[in-house]
Amino acid sequence: xKEYFIQNAQDYVGQTVTLKGWAYSxxxxxxxxxxxxxxxxxxxxxxxxxxxxxxxxxxxxxVITQESSVIVTGxxxxxxxxxxGYEMLAAKVELVSLADEYPISKKDHGTDFLMDNRHLxxxxxxxxxxxxxxxxxxxxxxxxxxxxxxxxxDTPIFQQAATEGTATLFSTDYFGEKAYLTQxxxxxxxxxxxxxxxxxxxxxxxRAEKSRTRRxxxxxxxxxxxxxxxxxxxxxxxxxxxVSYIVAQVLEHRQPELQTLDRDISKLEAVQAPFPRISYTDxxxxxxENGVEFKWGADFGATDETIISNQFDRPVMVHRYPSAIKAxxxxxxxxxxxxxxxxxxLAPEGYGEIIGGSQREDDIEALIRRIKEDGATEEDYAWYLxxxxxxxxxxxxxGLGLERVVAWICGLKHIRETIPFPRTINRxxx
RNA sequence: UCCGGAGUAGCUCAGUGGUAGAGCGAGUGGCUGUUAACCACCAGGUCGGGAGUUCAAAUCUCUCCUCCGGAGCCA
Numbered sequence: 001x002k003e004y005f006i007q008n009a010q011d012y013v014g015q016t017v018t019l020k021g022w023a024y025s026x027x028x029x030x031x032x033x034x035x036x037x038x039x040x041x042x043x044x045x046x047x048x049x050x051x052x053x054x055x056x057x058x059x060x061x062x063v064i065t066q067e068s069s070v071i072v073t074g075x076x077x078x079x080x081x082x083x084x085g086y087e088m089l090a091a092k093v094e095l096v097s098l099a100d101e102y103p104i105s106k107k108d109h110g111t112d113f114l115m116d117n118r119h120l121x122x123x124x125x126x127x128x129x130x131x132x133x134x135x136x137x138x139x140x141x142x143x144x145x146x147x148x149x150x151x152x153x154d155t156p157i158f159q160q161a162a163t164e165g166t167a168t169l170f171s172t173d174y175f176g177e178k179a180y181l182t183q184x185x186x187x188x189x190x191x192x193x194x195x196x197x198x199x200x201x202x203x204x205x206x207r208a209e210k211s212r213t214r215r216x217x218x219x220x221x222x223x224x225x226x227x228x229x230x231x232x233x234x235x236x237x238x239x240x241x242x243v244s245y246i247v248a249q250v251l252e253h254r255q256p257e258l259q260t261l262d263r264d265i266s267k268l269e270a271v272q273a274p275f276p277r278i279s280y281t282d283x284x285x286x287x288x289e290n291g292v293e294f295k296w297g298a299d300f301g302a303t304d305e306t307i308i309s310n311q312f313d314r315p316v317m318v319h320r321y322p323s324a325i326k327a328x329x330x331x332x333x334x335x336x337x338x339x340x341x342x343x344x345x346l347a348p349e350g351y352g353e354i355i356g357g358s359q360r361e362d363d364i365e366a367l368i369r370r371i372k373e374d375g376a377t378e379e380d381y382a383w384y385l386x387x388x389x390x391x392x393x394x395x396x397x398x399g400l401g402l403e404r405v406v407a408w409i410c411g412l413k414h415i416r417e418t419i420p421f422p423r424t425i426n427r428x429x430x
Numbered sequence: 431u432c433c434g435g436a437g438u439a440g441c442u443c444a445g446u447g448g449u450a451g452a453g454c455g456a457g458u459g460g461c462u463g464u465u466a467a468c469c470a471c472c473a474g475g476u477c478g479g480g481a482g483u484u485c486a487a488a489u490c491u492c493u494c495c496u497c498c499g500g501a502g503c504c505a
Contacts, residue, residue: 027464034464049462083465101440106466107454108442112497168503184505209503210431222505301501344505353505401505426497 006042057093069096129257140249153192155185181206189226219423226397235396328370330358351408357398364388
């Protein structure tokens with residue numbers, strides 16, 4: 001059976017087709033009514049008149065409600081007066097199911113109300129645009145790595161130990177044993193890199209931090225590539241190529257959606273490699289020059305990140321952070337032990353950190369020393385240390401937070417709109 | 431955890447001691463080109479919960495709850 005979708009309307013001009021969807025909105029007149037039909041791919045204006053449609057179809061105007069499911073058959077025409085440029089002259093409108101009074105009207109609603117109705121809110125134009133851009137970003141991520149000799153290695157969500165030791169994790173009972181929901185797949189990714197050379201994992205990540213800001217979710221998606229024989233510079237080369245590719249793909253495939261969101265396209269078009277790279281030490285100078293009192297050794301706060309990223313029109317990579325504020329597995333700078341071979345990528349326009357990564361420590365003695373400094377034991381990291389014991393190798397990787405990238409590319413004020421069903425400190429439902 | 435803000439009709443809000451309000455949405459009627467349509471009519475309230483002050487509390491006081499924003503922490 002032939003299926004017809006609204007997004008392909010230009011191919012149907014002059015044809016009589018059947019569209020299946022929901023009544024997004026309508027205007028009712030005495031002898032004519034307009035039905036905006038939503039089918040998940042787009043919105044089609046259907047014109048139902050007393051003369052062109054059968055009587056039962058026309059009289060539906062007296063009963064149909066917003067979001068009722070309907071099947072409409074009619075001829076597609078190019079029509080400049082229609083919002084989408086095309087419209088259907090309906091011959092038949094079949095009511096599949098009459099909807100109860102729909103909670104979401106076209107007027108303003110508060111975010112909390114909309115989030116309580118997130119399962120319905122997803123039907124709206126704006127949310128539709130965001131989710132389709134998210135989809136394109138996910139596809140770009142997979143295509144990018146799949147086209148560059150990376151192998152997908154899925155890493156476990158239940159983990160026995162924290163990856164970085166600092167963050168608060170969700171714990172759960174695992175048949176009498178304590179297990180944590182993953183904070184990162186990286187350690188497993190390193191095992192993958194030793195087996196396959198270049199790998200990536202891409203899945204949900206959990207943080208139990210009681211963060212309450214527009215940049216935080218308790219459950220979010222992270223993609224983490226890990227590359228054998230990559231040093232910090234190669235890591236940064238890959239990261240900038242990766243992010244420029246994602247932005248380019250969205251610009252190529254999602255112009256209407258960006259327009260729906262009123263996104264300033266020129267800001268995205270500026271995102272071209274190479275990205276500026278500055279050391280942590282230079283970033284501190286930038287802060288000092290901007291009147292911020294900042295001591296070398298501290299971590300950047302949200303406003304510090306904004307000041308740094310505002311110096312540039314594209315993402316900036318800050319590298320060589322103080323080792324004291326970075327994780328134990330990051331390689332130390334051979335030229336200065338106080339610095340770790342870490343990199344953070346800060347998105348423009350104040351969207352903050354979208355990538356965190358590093359060259360990994362490949363010296364087993366240095367690694368053991370740091371594990372002990374953190375109060376852990378060699379046994380805790382037995383299998384991880386094996387990776388250094390059996391053919392240690394220089395390697396690097398990074399993690400990119402999907403939702404922050406979606407928020408940035410879509411120009412959203414809050415990260416909670418970037419994922420279909422956000423999980424935040426105060427939201428577990430719907 | 432800390433700091434700040436909010437809670438009144440289905441929704442968005444106004445209402446600072448004296449009879450509970452508006453717009454939108456719902457309902458009814460009208461309209462052959464609507465784009466958040468328009469016109470007319472109409473229904474709709476535990477003012478977040480509890481306690482207190484007062485002749486009188488949505489309004490003042492105390493307390494609890496819920497939500498929002500920010501800090502910290504992070505992608």
